[in-house]
Amino acid sequence: MHKYANPTEFMRIANAVLPWAAGVTVICFMVGLPLALIASPADYQQGEAYRIMYIHVPSAWMGLMVYSIMAGGSAGFLIWRHPIAHLVARASAPLGAIFTALCLVTGMLWGQPMWGTFWVWDARLTSMLMLFFLYLGYLALGEAFEDPERGDKAAAVLALVGTVNLPIIHFSVEWWNTLHQPSIFTMKGMTISADMIWPLFAMVFAFMGYYVCILVLRLRSEILNAKIRNARSARAAQPMSATTTAATQGAP
Amino acid sequence: MSGFGVILARDLKLALRQSGDSLTAIGFFAIATVLFPFGVGPESEILARISGGVLWVTALLASLLSLERVFATDFEDGTLDQLLLSGTPVSLIVLAKVVAHWATTGIPLIIAAPILAPTLHLPASGYGPLLAALALGTPTLSLIGAVGAALVLGARRGGVLLSLLVLPLYVPVLIFGTAAVEAGITDMAVRPPLLVLAGMFVLALTMAPFATAVALRQAAQ
Numbered sequence: 001m002h003k004y005a006n007p008t009e010f011m012r013i014a015n016a017v018l019p020w021a022a023g024v025t026v027i028c029f030m031v032g033l034p035l036a037l038i039a040s041p042a043d044y045q046q047g048e049a050y051r052i053m054y055i056h057v058p059s060a061w062m063g064l065m066v067y068s069i070m071a072g073g074s075a076g077f078l079i080w081r082h083p084i085a086h087l088v089a090r091a092s093a094p095l096g097a098i099f100t101a102l103c104l105v106t107g108m109l110w111g112q113p114m115w116g117t118f119w120v121w122d123a124r125l126t127s128m129l130m131l132f133f134l135y136l137g138y139l140a141l142g143e144a145f146e147d148p149e150r151g152d153k154a155a156a157v158l159a160l161v162g163t164v165n166l167p168i169i170h171f172s173v174e175w176w177n178t179l180h181q182p183s184i185f186t187m188k189g190m191t192i193s194a195d196m197i198w199p200l201f202a203m204v205f206a207f208m209g210y211y212v213c214i215l216v217l218r219l220r221s222e223i224l225n226a227k228i229r230n231a232r233s234a235r236a237a238q239p240m241s242a243t244t245t246a247a248t249q250g251a252p
Numbered sequence: 253m254s255g256f257g258v259i260l261a262r263d264l265k266l267a268l269r270q271s272g273d274s275l276t277a278i279g280f281f282a283i284a285t286v287l288f289p290f291g292v293g294p295e296s297e298i299l300a301r302i303s304g305g306v307l308w309v310t311a312l313l314a315s316l317l318s319l320e321r322v323f324a325t326d327f328e329d330g331t332l333d334q335l336l337l338s339g340t341p342v343s344l345i346v347l348a349k350v351v352a353h354w355a356t357t358g359i360p361l362i363i364a365a366p367i368l369a370p371t372l373h374l375p376a377s378g379y380g381p382l383l384a385a386l387a388l389g390t391p392t393l394s395l396i397g398a399v400g401a402a403l404v405l406g407a408r409r410g411g412v413l414l415s416l417l418v419l420p421l422y423v424p425v426l427i428f429g430t431a432a433v434e435a436g437i438t439d440m441a442v443r444p445p446l447l448v449l450a451g452m453f454v455l456a457l458t459m460a461p462f463a464t465a466v467a468l469r470q471a472a473q
Contacts, residue, residue: 150470
């Protein structure tokens with residue numbers, strides 16, 4: 001694992017992954033969207049409105065998955081001071097926040113025709129909203145300090161503390177009686193038609209591929225930024241004496 | 253163990269000598285609670301219906317009010333560095349600080365709640381569950397709050413940030429605390445929400461001091 005702590009080595013692999021991830025994203029969207037929006041049958045209860053599920057469910061899963069990745073990266077950063085783990089965590093946070101926001105917004109749009117209201121205060125919705133606030137807290141805490149390293153570490157601790165919310169979200173539809181429908185994946189198998197599950201899987205893979213693409217791009221710019229910062233501070237440290245002596249010589 | 257006792261005694265003594273924090277918490281609790289009848293109207297059925305939630309929300313915000321000060325004064329004057337160097341386990345220092353915070357804000361809130369409850373027409377069957385829920389819930393609030401207070405040490409706009417960090421983690425306590433009062437009023441089983449509150453307290457007691465200790469060490473670096 002420490003082999004990949006070298007940013008150059010890590011980026012070599014990440015750059016090799018990028019075209020594949022981009023390919024998976026494009027193909028899955030091209031296959032998934034027509035299947036989801038046109039080819040798959042209408043729901044016997046919800047009619048055509050259920051099709052928002054193909055955006056809602058993948059973004060909910062991504063919101064949870066990205067938080068797990070962020071927490072894992074934060075743990076790697078705090079325990080082993082692994083620099084790439086930290087970069088992955090920090091680059092993931094805004095993406096996860098956007099996926100969670102997308103899940104909340106599509107859920108509200110879906111709730112209006114189905115439940116007759118945009119919002120209900122039930123366990124699933126509330127815990128997802130708390131996840132969104134945790135993302136915001138992570139982002140705000142990381143930016144709140146003069147010393148960036150202090151912000152990074154504080155945010156990493158917060159990410160780990162926030163993991164208590166993940167099982168609550170996951171099991172909220174089973175522990176409480178809520179308006180939100182239960183998961184389609186049960187111990188007895190899937191409670192969804194095969195005509196609907198394949199478009200859903202395609203959309204999930206499309207979202208995952210999209211996440212990987214954007215993550216690699218963000219990591220690339222983060223690492224370049226770090227290199228520029230290092231080069232700048234090295235240059236600022238070196239010819240400092242030269243410029244000051246030049247200035248004093250220039251002065252009459 | 254002596255380190256724990258010394259820190260606790262010191263913090264309690266400081267709180268007694270300058271009792272501003274406790275009075276602020278109680279004052280906020282009373283003022284905010286008394287404002288609700290003006291906001292929602294004086295009908296006793298409506299007030300009785302929302303009394304449990306109002307008392308819980310205002311108690312939660314009152315406990316949040318003094319949270320920033322748990323470590324901030326020690327951090328600013330360098331006492332925190334000395335404490336960390338003292339050799340006492342950091343999680344034990346944290347625990348002493350949390351106990352002191354709870355004793356100076358949590359206990360006064362528990363005492364004030366039944367005094368304020370009649371202004372909201374809380375039914376008689378709600379008092380027992382309210383007190384039990386506050387007694388189980390406010391220590392959890394102090395424990396979770398300590399993590400946030402340690403994380404924002406030295407941050408810009410620490411107060412606002414603290415509430416953003418801590419409020420999502422407070423929500424489960426609020427939900428079950430209010431559920432216990434609700435169950436008492438409507439003659440439902442009070443035990444389940446109280447047991448969940450007790451579970452959350454134990455979980456916070458075992459995990460929060462360690463997370464706070466990690467955050468404190470980072471802040472002191």
